[in-house]
């Protein structure tokens with residue numbers, strides 16, 4: 049495994065970040081999770097845009113340009129020779145001292161890891177999954193804009209622990225007004241009377257790349273959509289419900305807090321969107337140039 053750290057490819061053992069890095073000390077940084085399908089990096093430009101926008105808001109200057117980061121990402125995928133993979137892009141504030149002041153940090157660290165993650169087993173796409181509602185609210189939008197994909201996931205992690213303790217894999221997170229925000233690492237949708245609905249960003253949802261792809265697919269299929277406020281009542285009484293995320297893609301939800309959703313089976317419209325998403329995911333991407341990267345590596 050070759051990992052990009054500040055401009056250089058390192059082996060897994062060599063790839064290291066300082067213990068003084070504020071990403072480690074304070075969770076001061078941002079990240080992206082991206083999929084590679086059959087040598088295509090899915091919606092790389094959108095991920096890069098989201099990363100630079102997160103950086104702008106937290107006043108972090110990414111030390112390389114979008115073009116350089118895009119190329120570095122493609123080259124790191126190629127250098128690992130993986131045609132199907134998961135990419136983790138991390139930009140942290142960089143090494144500083146023991147105070148929180150980022151002014152004392154020298155240069156942000158740029159890390160690109162290309163590997164695999166444990167995805168939902170394929171069987172779950174046929175059976176669907178159950179959710180519970182977490183008692184841990186989503187970070188209020190007044191505290192942190194949900195569009196920032198930051199290295200602070202502690203409340204999502206606590207919600208995930210609750211899900212695990214309840215014997216399910218994901219948890220619904222509400223905002224402080226009791227409206228549905230999203231799940232711990234996924235956005236959430238429901239179908240009701242043919243209308244496809246999802247919480248809007250200002251209710252605490254991350255601007256998911258998969259979420260956007262699903263809204264586009266819906267528009268192409270003539271499905272009416274609405275982004276707005278949703279309560280648990282709306283989820284419990286949905287005809288169909290599903291999650292979206294880079295790891296999850298489109299995962300049918302069949303039960304929430306013990307209430308069966310629809311007929312308790314993955315919905316037909318959900319499964320149709322999943323089928324279409326799986327066709328699109330190999331077409332819509334930035335192609336990785338494996339031979340070029342191999343030649344460049346051979347030249348040293």
Ligand code: PMP
Pocket residue numbers: 081204230231232233234235253254255256257258259292293294295
């Ligand atoms: N919400 C949260 C909190 C997430 O971390 C993620 C990404 N894992 C998502 C939603 C889904 O976003 P995307 O489709 O861009 O992966």
